[in-house]
Amino acid sequence: MRVALLSPTPSSYYARATASLLREIEGIELVGVVIRSMFSWSRFRSELRRDGPRLLRKIHQKLILGEAVYSEDDPATMRTLVRDLGLQSGSLKSDARRWGIPCATTLEHNHPHTERFLRRLLPDLIVFTGGGLVRRNILELAPLGVLNCHSGILPRYRGMDVVEWALLEGAGSGSVGLTTHIMDPGVDTGPILMKHIEQIQPGDSIDGIRKRLEPRMVSLMVESVHGLQQGTLKPRPQRPGDGRQYFVMHPRLLTLAEKAVKGSSAPIK
Amino acid sequence: MIRSLVSPLLHLGESVLDPTRSTAEVVECLARGSRGLRVSLGIIEARSPDWAAHARLTLNLLAELGYLDPMQPPESLDRDTVLPTHGAAEAWREGLAGRIPVSRAGIPMGTSAMLASLLELEGLSAGDFVLECIERMMRHVELRRTQAFPPIAGTSGDDLWLEKHQAAILLARASDILGDLRYLNAALKLNDFAYRAHRRFQPDLPHILYLRALAEQDLALSKVRA
Numbered sequence: 429m430r431v432a433l434l435s436p437t438p439s440s441y442y443a444r445a446t447a448s449l450l451r452e453i454e455g456i457e458l459v460g461v462v463i464r465s466m467f468s469w470s471r472f473r474s475e476l477r478r479d480g481p482r483l484l485r486k487i488h489q490k491l492i493l494g495e496a497v498y499s500e501d502d503p504a505t506m507r508t509l510v511r512d513l514g515l516q517s518g519s520l521k522s523d524a525r526r527w528g529i530p531c532a533t534t535l536e537h538n539h540p541h542t543e544r545f546l547r548r549l550l551p552d553l554i555v556f557t558g559g560g561l562v563r564r565n566i567l568e569l570a571p572l573g574v575l576n577c578h579s580g581i582l583p584r585y586r587g588m589d590v591v592e593w594a595l596l597e598g599a600g601s602g603s604v605g606l607t608t609h610i611m612d613p614g615v616d617t618g619p620i621l622m623k624h625i626e627q628i629q630p631g632d633s634i635d636g637i638r639k640r641l642e643p644r645m646v647s648l649m650v651e652s653v654h655g656l657q658q659g660t661l662k663p664r665p666q667r668p669g670d671g672r673q674y675f676v677m678h679p680r681l682l683t684l685a686e687k688a689v690k691g692s693s694a695p696i697k
Numbered sequence: 698m699i700r701s702l703v704s705p706l707l708h709l710g711e712s713v714l715d716p717t718r719s720t721a722e723v724v725e726c727l728a729r730g731s732r733g734l735r736v737s738l739g740i741i742e743a744r745s746p747d748w749a750a751h752a753r754l755t756l757n758l759l760a761e762l763g764y765l766d767p768m769q770p771p772e773s774l775d776r777d778t779v780l781p782t783h784g785a786a787e788a789w790r791e792g793l794a795g796r797i798p799v800s801r802a803g804i805p806m807g808t809s810a811m812l813a814s815l816l817e818l819e820g821l822s823a824g825d826f827v828l829e830c831i832e833r834m835m836r837h838v839e840l841r842r843t844q845a846f847p848p849i850a851g852t853s854g855d856d857l858w859l860e861k862h863q864a865a866i867l868l869a870r871a872s873d874i875l876g877d878l879r880y881l882n883a884a885l886k887l888n889d890f891a892y893r894a895h896r897r898f899q900p901d902l903p904h905i906l907y908l909r910a911l912a913e914q915d916l917a918l919s920k921v922r923a
Contacts, residue, residue: 477842593878593879596878596921597878672877672879673836674879675839675879675882675883676839677882678717678882678885678886678889679717679719680720680885680918681878681881681882681885681918681921683720684918684921684922
């Protein structure tokens with residue numbers, strides 16, 4: 429099976445770890461990677477419109493803090509996985525050069541240059557590890573489609589901040605986790621492949637849960653690609669009415685969600 | 698080196714740009730507003746019976762939240778007193794003939810109050826029309842953020858604020874009645890966006906409605922906590 433990978437940035441741990449593990453599976457050939465450039469004004473403007481000032485925090489965490497956001501002694505984080513795979517330095521571009529596979533840098537994944545590059549690769553499947561909305565020209569390019577790992581349980585929790593929303597709504601065990609699905613033009617509405625349910629531990633925090641989910645996203649993505657290749661997984665369509673689309677959570681609700689996960693009964697005011 | 702230079706700049710940028718209001722700021726705004734509203738109730742009653750009805754309902758909500766003297770027990774929280782009659786709202790819905798009056802361009806003036814009247818009437822059994830309108834309003838606020846509810850030709854600045862505050866009230870009520878916290882999320886954001894313009898109370902309808910929007914939002918929040 430020929431697989432191409434879309435990466436949100438040159439240094440994305442998620443993309444690099446996924447690419448590295450996919451290459452180790454027999455019968456899967458990573459035929460190329462598309463890397464979204466680190467910065468573009470149009471993207472900055474549209475993300476600022478969507479995320480507001482929270483975007484600056486994201487930039488700070490991803491580009492300035494980098495590895496420093498992870499605890500040194502936590503074995504269940506992306507940092508540990510990346511170190512285990514020997515990827516702590518370099519970028520996806522240097523990885524691609526080392527592996528001898530084609531690599532393209534693009535301002536955004538929907539760009540006609542990206543489309544032309546991907547068409548030449550003739551992928552059976554495109555693996556999406558982030559980088560904004562993907563339009564129909566890319567979604568329909570590979571016979572098996574574009575595979576995404578959503579950090580929420582589908583079909584119920586679509587959209588943004590769904591770990592937080594699931595905790596706030598107190599939906600109970602089984603409401604926090606990951607889902608792989610084939611992307612369609614809707615927001616997280618495409619056919620489902622696999623789910624991972626994350627157990628909430630005593631003393632958990634939202635940040636802790638999110639960090640724990642990161643390496644699990646890599647393994648679920650790889651398992652899903654493997655399942656598609658083996659023919660053991662079949663995408664199951666979602667019904668539109670089975671879920672809701674969520675948006676960025678307001679900080680006052682976030683405080684309540686954080687208290688919900690900690691089981692605190694302290695007053696909020 | 699880069700981290701020590703850039704990090705403080707990004708934090709400063711975030712704090713300057715962030716329209717989000719903290720709980721403490723909202724509590725302070727509600728406390729100051731409740732004092733201002735109580736003191737100026739006479740002036741408001743003299744100006745307009747319509748404004749006075751909104752003011753009395755807002756005072757009742759503020760009492761419910763504990764912002765007023767316990768010597769003044771809250772009266773009933775009958776929101777219908779400040780809304781179009783249910784008959785007028787049903788006639789408005791029939792006039793639309795199934796067309797949803799919420800689009801990318803925003804909403805015509807008065808839409809939020811009509812929807813609020815239908816929501817108070819139908820409650821949990823709200824029909825598809827009301828649910829679809831509220832869902833689209835929520836999406837409009839989330840996607841357009843500070844650009845939500847742009848001016849429609851012929852709309853004055855005050856009218857625009859009135860519609861935004863009515864929309865925030867509707868979303869907070871919808872969250873409370875329908876149990877969908879996404880609507881409260883959108884109401885919180887709408888109220889944050891209006892904070893700078895209306896945080897200092899004045900005895901006019903836009904400020905009274907903003908105070909009520911904050912009170913409705915915090916009443917819905919207090920139920921989430923409970």
